[in-house]
Structure formats: C-alpha cells, structure tokens
Amino acid sequence: MLTKEFNYKVVPNGVCAAEGFLASGVHCGLRKNKNKPDLALIYSENLCQAAAVYTQNKVKGAPIYVTQKHLKNHQAQAIIVNSGNANTCNANGEKDAKTMCQTIAAQLDIEESDVVVASTGIIGQPLPIDLISEAASELKNQLSREGNDQAAAAILTTDTCQKEYALSIEIAGKTVRIGGISKGSGMIHPNMATMLCFVTTDVAIEAALLQEALRAVTDETFNMVSVDGDTSTNDMVTVLASGLAENPLITDSQSAEYQLFIQGLYVVLRELSRKIAQDGEGASKLLECQVTGAKDKATARLIAKSVITSSLVKSAMFGQDPNWGRILCAIGYSEGDFSIENVQVDLASVKGRATVCLNGSHIAFDVAQLEEILTEDEIFIYVDLGQGQAKATAWGCDLTYDYVKINADYHT
The missing domain is CATH 3.60.70.12 (L-amino peptidase D-ALA esterase/amidase)
Structure with missing residues (x-):
C-alpha cells in the first residue's frame, strides 16, 4: 500500500x-x-x-x-x-x-x-x-x-x-x-x-x-x-x-x-x-509473516493469516523451536490456489536469516543458528509461494503459559 x-x-x-x-x-x-x-x-x-x-x-x-x-x-x-x-x-x-x-x-x-x-x-x-x-x-x-x-x-x-x-x-x-x-x-x-x-x-x-x-x-x-x-x-x-x-x-x-x-x-x-x-496476552514475541509470490492478494492474505494463527507455530516460536514443518502444515490447510512444491520458508530476526524449507522440502540448515535467531523478541516468517506477484503481511504473537493463566483468572 x-x-x-x-x-x-x-x-x-x-x-x-x-x-x-x-x-x-x-x-x-x-x-x-x-x-x-x-x-x-x-x-x-x-x-x-x-x-x-x-x-x-x-x-x-x-x-x-x-x-x-x-x-x-x-x-x-x-x-x-x-x-x-x-x-x-x-x-x-x-x-x-x-x-x-x-x-x-x-x-x-x-x-x-x-x-x-x-x-x-x-x-x-x-x-x-x-x-x-x-x-x-x-x-x-x-x-x-x-x-x-x-x-x-x-x-x-x-x-x-x-x-x-x-x-x-x-x-x-x-x-x-x-x-x-x-x-x-x-x-x-x-x-x-x-x-x-x-x-x-x-x-x-x-x-x-x-x-x-x-x-x-x-x-x-x-x-x-x-x-x-x-x-x-x-x-x-x-x-x-x-x-x-x-x-x-x-x-x-x-x-x-x-x-x-x-x-x-x-x-x-x-x-x-x-x-x-x-502485546498479546502473555506474549513474549511479536511474529510477522510476510507472504510473497502469490497468484493473487486473497491467497497471500489467507496463507499469512493461517501461519500467524496456528497454535502449533505460535507454540514453536515460544519454545524457540525451528519446527518449520508446522509452518508448512499451516500453509497447506489454508485455502487458496498455490503449489506447495514451489514454497520457500525463511526464519529471521536481528540475529540473521536462514532458509528452512526450499521447494516444499527439507533443506540442510544450522540448527544452532536457527535457535539463536529465535531467541529474539521479534521474529519474521518469510513465505515465498513462487507463483506470482501478490503479497501480504500478518502479525501475531507466540503462545505462552501466561496466556492460559491470564484468561483462566480473567473474570476474578
């Protein structure tokens, strides 16, 4: 925009x-x-x-x-x-x-x-x-x-x-x-x-x-x-x-x-x-998912929101776990016209950026480097669909123990 x-x-x-x-x-x-x-x-x-x-x-x-x-x-x-x-x-x-x-x-x-x-x-x-x-x-x-x-x-x-x-x-x-x-x-x-x-x-x-x-x-x-x-x-x-x-x-x-x-x-x-x-309840990290290479804006938005909403992705980010399979899973169950075989996923923060998935498949990466990247309080998830020019960004946070505690006690 x-x-x-x-x-x-x-x-x-x-x-x-x-x-x-x-x-x-x-x-x-x-x-x-x-x-x-x-x-x-x-x-x-x-x-x-x-x-x-x-x-x-x-x-x-x-x-x-x-x-x-x-x-x-x-x-x-x-x-x-x-x-x-x-x-x-x-x-x-x-x-x-x-x-x-x-x-x-x-x-x-x-x-x-x-x-x-x-x-x-x-x-x-x-x-x-x-x-x-x-x-x-x-x-x-x-x-x-x-x-x-x-x-x-x-x-x-x-x-x-x-x-x-x-x-x-x-x-x-x-x-x-x-x-x-x-x-x-x-x-x-x-x-x-x-x-x-x-x-x-x-x-x-x-x-x-x-x-x-x-x-x-x-x-x-x-x-x-x-x-x-x-x-x-x-x-x-x-x-x-x-x-x-x-x-x-x-x-x-x-x-x-x-x-x-x-x-x-x-x-x-x-x-x-x-x-x-x-400032999400109990959050310790801001998550930003940038989707590029989509055929249309609707698909880019659907995928960005799907990743940012996934409880498994949010939990992995809280645990500083470079579990990129959860990101692929969230991409896969979202609606939209795309081919998973073209997808690339990178994880990044001020500590650096690393590719964790290429063409929808595993790629060798330095686990220690990824764990260091995920220690930061602002994490970027980059998803390239490799099929077009449309893009979208979504924002969310990690899912922590404190989220449950806050909402368990909210009424009282």
Whole structure:
C-alpha cells in the first residue's frame, strides 16, 4: 500500500495531534484499581466527518448498535469509551449506551446523535451506568490537548502498555495530521474489528471516501492481526476528520491527495496493529509473516493469516523451536490456489536469516543458528509461494503459559 516516495513525520500526542481535538481519561469506579482511569473522552471542537468498521461477531455489544445508528449520517463530534465492562448481553444494554451518549452530549452541548460510544471488558455483567453519569462532568472538565495519554490508558483491559501513534504528511501544501489510540491484547483475531481503535485527523475529505479508506486500510492492518483466534463482541475502528488542515476537500479516490491520505492512514493503523500483536496476552514475541509470490492478494492474505494463527507455530516460536514443518502444515490447510512444491520458508530476526524449507522440502540448515535467531523478541516468517506477484503481511504473537493463566483468572 505504501509507495517508495511516501514521506511522513512521526509526531506526538496520538488522538490530540490533529487540529481541533481534545481528550481526557478519568477513574469513575468501573475498575477496582483507583489509580487506573476507566472512562475516556475524545472531543472535536467542530462537527467531523466520521467513518467506522465493526466486529463481525454475531453477538455484538450494545454500544455497536447505538454507534451504527448515530453514524448513519457519517458525522460525529465526540467519542466516549469505558473499560472494565463490555455492556454486552445485558437487558438494558442499549439504554445504558444511549445514556452514556446523552450524558456526555449534555456536558458538551452537542447532539446525542453526534456521540460515538464504545465499551470493553467483561461480557454479561450489568453496566453501573450511574458511575459513568456521575463522572461525566469531570471527564469534560479534564479535556485538553495533552489528554491523549489519559484517554489511551482509560481504554485498556488486559493490555500491558498504551498503544498510540501519530504522524504528519503534506497534502496540497498543507500539513495533515493523523493520530490514533487503540487497545487490544486478547480476543484478537482477523475478522474486523477485533479491538478498539480511535483515529483522529484534520484532513478535509468527503465522508464516503473516509469510509472507503478506512475499510481498505483495515483489511491490510487490523484484519491481518491474530493473537488467539477469538473474535470479540464489542470492537470497532472509528475515524473522525475535522477538516481543519484546510487542504482542498478530497473528493476523488484516484487523486494524488487521496493516495497520500490513505498511505498515512495505513502507517498509523499498521503501527497500532503491530503494537496489539506484540502485546498479546502473555506474549513474549511479536511474529510477522510476510507472504510473497502469490497468484493473487486473497491467497497471500489467507496463507499469512493461517501461519500467524496456528497454535502449533505460535507454540514453536515460544519454545524457540525451528519446527518449520508446522509452518508448512499451516500453509497447506489454508485455502487458496498455490503449489506447495514451489514454497520457500525463511526464519529471521536481528540475529540473521536462514532458509528452512526450499521447494516444499527439507533443506540442510544450522540448527544452532536457527535457535539463536529465535531467541529474539521479534521474529519474521518469510513465505515465498513462487507463483506470482501478490503479497501480504500478518502479525501475531507466540503462545505462552501466561496466556492460559491470564484468561483462566480473567473474570476474578
């Protein structure tokens, strides 16, 4: 998706990097640890163009349904998010999600329908809506251009670190900023969208093109991440565009301006995707599978995801075991048009790169070298199908003892 000449600059402040955006995060009492914020707000000083993609799980959290209704006009001005409770499978779920929107809309003096709402946490527990309502005033009062860190912290659940990224690019002589925060550690599987991600930008763009860009980039980023094969019930990616960069309005998907924007969006979502994979529950290694030489994009994506999702491959990487047969197995049971006789597999890290399979068969390699390569915390799996020009990349993590422990104790 990136062109060689694409240039960008990494900038601070995540969702507050773009012009017109403020954020905050407070502790309202949903989580036991009073030192951790559990309620976040992102606010734009003007009405934005908005786009979103949602989980494909048939069981969806109540906030998904409310947000879908609110974004029918492709406009929004605020995002309110709580952690600690998913507001899923609750009798009053939609009512509570609407109350969250109504409460913060009253504080901000905006329309309820211009609020995006999201929740993350334990499924099937009543949401203590009074705690959220009582914290709404403090949440609004804490809004600032420096509020990104608190908002990024407030949306976390089993995550071990905050996930944020922002950049600036030049479009038609104007500086455009794109920034995002995300959460995701478990229940992550490539079936969009299996985490929460909130992106802000000051680009001027038509709503239809914003939605088109988000869907296309999501397919290449978040839909190529897998931690554990479980698709969550609540999660979404939302983008708000304030237009305050004052670039000429982007109205054509074939224009150079659109191509610059979509590449910038890709870099932001790619980096957030990598952070989610790296912070998988109990993970000790980030895994990246790059598939090349495929006949078509669909095949490349299927194989990359198949390898990255395989529990046997993930376990081998945790054990630093160069068991390339497991990789071939995962390639073989994936769908797609390819011939295993043409496949080459390499394993690599900063310690070096080694071919472990050539033409679908064993090739002599230095076991000690491979074991050294696999000691690193970032491992690359290169798969060349040798049949075409299409390629794809997927991200995941190893499968450790701690993953079981975290999820065995999650409810308590």
